[in-house]
Amino acid sequence: MTDQSILPDPQAGHARHEVIVNDTAHWFHDPIVTGQQILEAARLFPTDEYLIFQNLNDGQLEEIRLDESVDLRRDGLERFITFKSDRSFRFTLDGRRFEWGLPFITGLQLKKLAGVDPATYGVWLAQRVGDDRLIGNKERVDLEGEGVERFFTGIDTTTEGSGELVLPPEDREYLVSCGIVFEERSGPGAKAVVLKGWSLPQGRFDNGAADVLILLPPAYPDCAPDMFYLSPWVRLISSNQYPKAANVPHAFGGQTWQRWSRHNTEWRPGVDGIWTMVRRIERALEIAA
Numbered sequence: 001m002t003d004q005s006i007l008p009d010p011q012a013g014h015a016r017h018e019v020i021v022n023d024t025a026h027w028f029h030d031p032i033v034t035g036q037q038i039l040e041a042a043r044l045f046p047t048d049e050y051l052i053f054q055n056l057n058d059g060q061l062e063e064i065r066l067d068e069s070v071d072l073r074r075d076g077l078e079r080f081i082t083f084k085s086d087r088s089f090r091f092t093l094d095g096r097r098f099e100w101g102l103p104f105i106t107g108l109q110l111k112k113l114a115g116v117d118p119a120t121y122g123v124w125l126a127q128r129v130g131d132d133r134l135i136g137n138k139e140r141v142d143l144e145g146e147g148v149e150r151f152f153t154g155i156d157t158t159t160e161g162s163g164e165l166v167l168p169p170e171d172r173e174y175l176v177s178c179g180i181v182f183e184e185r186s187g188p189g190a191k192a193v194v195l196k197g198w199s200l201p202q203g204r205f206d207n208g209a210a211d212v213l214i215l216l217p218p219a220y221p222d223c224a225p226d227m228f229y230l231s232p233w234v235r236l237i238s239s240n241q242y243p244k245a246a247n248v249p250h251a252f253g254g255q256t257w258q259r260w261s262r263h264n265t266e267w268r269p270g271v272d273g274i275w276t277m278v279r280r281i282e283r284a285l286e287i288a289a
Contacts, residue, residue, distance in 0.1 A: 021080045022081060034067055035052045042082065050082050050145060094153055095171070107137045107141075108137040110123045124165055125149060154182070175274060196211075210231060214226065214277055223267065224276075229257035245262070
């Protein structure tokens with residue numbers, strides 16, 4: 001089978017290589033070309049005012065310098081995108097602000113910027129109206145609209161294609177800004193967030209860290225979460241006993257958690273959030289007896 005990216009040139013008498021630049025086809029006789037040559041072929045002058053990116057098959061964009069060479073003999077049709085280098089677009093990702101040169105960004109590129117594993121993490125666009133939107137690895141998000149787009153990453157533990165998250169964007173942003181590793185989980189009739197590897201007060205328990213499960217009521221954040229749960233179970237070093245009201249098992253997500261019966265009767269809708277629950281958990285662990 002003939003490679004469709006290599007076509008006969010009746011004038012030159014040898015193969016030429018096709019590339020796509022901004023959705024327009026161009027051809028080169030030399031199989032090795034530079035970013036400068038690609039911009040010149042697309043008649044984008046002066047070339048030093050443009051940036052050029054190669055669109056990789058996995059959805060990632062790789063910048064090509066003007067003097068950098070690209071081999072056009074690889075399998076598949078090489079595609080490139082250019083833009084004027086004097087313009088940038090802003091967005092936030094996991095609470096951090098980014099300047100970006102392209103008017104769009106892909107899901108995979110967002111994961112790369114966030115430094116997360118693309119295979120296990122998802123990335124969501126915070127919607128001003130309605131549920132947050134799950135962004136596919138190859139999907140492009142337009143950054144030219146009004147306002148600053150807000151993206152969040154997290155462990156993708158929901159059913160494929162559902163894109164469901166359980167925390168409001170503000171909660172997610174708070175946890176990320178505090179460096180708290182977390183997972184959002186959902187199942188039949190239950191939504192929860194798990195704080196991973198939570199450090200316990202030094203010298204108080206027989207484990208130095210545990211995962212913390214917070215079950216979220218259906219009306220959260222207008223209604224308060226109640227108790228919290230630990231895995232693995234912990235005992236007080238001083239007595240080798242479970243803390244008071246922390247000796248009842250609770251099954252969730254295929255695990256048996258240690259239930260800490262700590263109730264909250266004061267909750268301010270529109271004011272309290274996951275940060276409130278984090279402080280309650282910290283205090284409960286500090287004074288456990």
